[in-house]
Amino acid sequence: MINRNAHIDSEKIAKKKFGQNFLKDETVLHQIIESMPNDDKPIVEIGPGLGDLTRYLVEIKDVTAYEVDKDLCEHLRKRFKVAIENGRLTLRCTDVLIHWDQESLGDQPYHMVANLPYYIATNIILRALKDHNCQSLLVMVQKEVAEKFSAQPGQKSFSALAVLAQSTGEVQLCFDVPPEAFVPAPKVVSSVLRIVKKKTFSDPAFEIFLKTAFAQPRKTLAKNLSSAFCKKDVVAALDSLDLGSSVRPHEVETSLYHHLYKILKGDIDGREEKSG
Numbered sequence: 701m702i703n704r705n706a707h708i709d710s711e712k713i714a715k716k717k718f719g720q721n722f723l724k725d726e727t728v729l730h731q732i733i734e735s736m737p738n739d740d741k742p743i744v745e746i747g748p749g750l751g752d753l754t755r756y757l758v759e760i761k762d763v764t765a766y767e768v769d770k771d772l773c774e775h776l777r778k779r780f781k782v783a784i785e786n787g788r789l790t791l792r793c794t795d796v797l798i799h800w801d802q803e804s805l806g807d808q809p810y811h812m813v814a815n816l817p818y819y820i821a822t823n824i825i826l827r828a829l830k831d832h833n834c835q836s837l838l839v840m841v842q843k844e845v846a847e848k849f850s851a852q853p854g855q856k857s858f859s860a861l862a863v864l865a866q867s868t869g870e871v872q873l874c875f876d877v878p879p880e881a882f883v884p885a886p887k888v889v890s891s892v893l894r895i896v897k898k899k900t901f902s903d904p905a906f907e908i909f910l911k912t913a914f915a916q917p918r919k920t921l922a923k924n925l926s927s928a929f930c931k932k933d934v935v936a937a938l939d940s941l942d943l944g945s946s947v948r949p950h951e952v953e954t955s956l957y958h959h960l961y962k963i964l965k966g967d968i969d970g971r972e973e974k975s976g
C-alpha cells in the first residue's frame with residue numbers, strides 16, 4: 701500500500717545527488733519497525749528525508765537523525781517541531797561522514813535504523829561496524845550490497861565485506877523491497893539488512909589483506925595473496941589450514957581468514973625483523 705496523500709510532491713523534490721528515494725510503502729515501513737531491536741537504546745537514523753520512517757521511530761524511541769539536505773532539514777524542523785522541542789528527536793543537519801570523521805554518531809550505545817543513501821551505503825555500514833557505540837544496524841540498501849554483506853562461505857557473492865561484517869557479529873538479509881515502494885522508484889531491488897554486533901572490530905591492515913585476497917574473485921586465493929606475500933609462504937599457510945592452493949576466495953570461512961592473516965602477517969613481521 702503506497703501512501704500518496706502527502707501534500708509534498710516527493711518525485712519533484714527528490715535530489716539525485718543525495719540519493720533520495722523516499723520510502724512510501726506503509727507495509728514496508730511497518731515491517732522495518734517490527735524488525736527493530738526491542739530495548740531502550742536510542743536510535744540513530746541516517747537520512748530521514750521527508751520523515752516518513754522517522755515519524756514511527758519517534759513514537760517508540762529517542763532518535764538522533766543526520767540529514768545533509770538543508771531543504772529537507774527545514775521541512776523536518778517544521779514536521780517534528782514538537783518532538784524536537786521535547787527532546788525526542790535531535791536533528792543534525794550535516795553530512796554524516798564528516799561528522800563521523802570527528803566522533804561517534806551517538807554519545808551512548810545506539811542502534812542504527814535507516815533507509816540509506818545508496819551511493820554511500822557501503823561506506824556507512826563499514827563506518828558503523830567500527831563505531832564502538834553502534835550496537836546494531838537495520839538498514840535498507842541495494843539488494844546486491846545486502847548480499848555482499850550477508851552471503852555465506854561457498855556462495856558466489858561471499859566477499860571481503862561479508863568477512864568484515866561477520867567478524868563483528870550476526871548478519872542477515874531480512875527481506876526484499878521492490879522499486880515501487882519508493883518515490884521516485886530506484887532502478888534496483890532493495891533489501892533490508894540486519895547486523896547485530898557482538899564486538900567492534902577495526903583493523904585497517906586486515907581490511908587491506910582482505911582486499912588483496914578478494915582482488916580477483918575468480919582467481920585462486922593463492923594467486924591473489926601472492927601479489928603481496930611470497931608465494932611459497934602463501935602455499936605453506938594455506939596447507940597449514942588444510943586449504944588447498946586451488947581454493948577460491950569465496951570458499952574460505954571468516955575464521956580461517958583471521959588465521960591466514962595471522963600466519964602471513966607473522967611472516968611479514970618475521971621478515972622485517974630479519975632485515976632490520
Ligand SMILES: C[S@@+](CC[C@H](N)C(=O)[O-])C[C@H]1O[C@@H](n2cnc3c(N)ncnc32)[C@H](O)[C@@H]1O
Nearest residue numbers: 718721722723747748749767768795796815817
Ligand atoms: C534513500 S533516502 C531515504 C529518505 C527517507 N529515510 C525515506 O526512507 O524516505 C536517503 C536520505 O539520505 C540523505 N543523505 C544523503 N547523503 C547524506 C549524507 N552524506 N549525510 C546525511 N544524510 C545524507 C538524503 O538527503 C536522503 O534524505
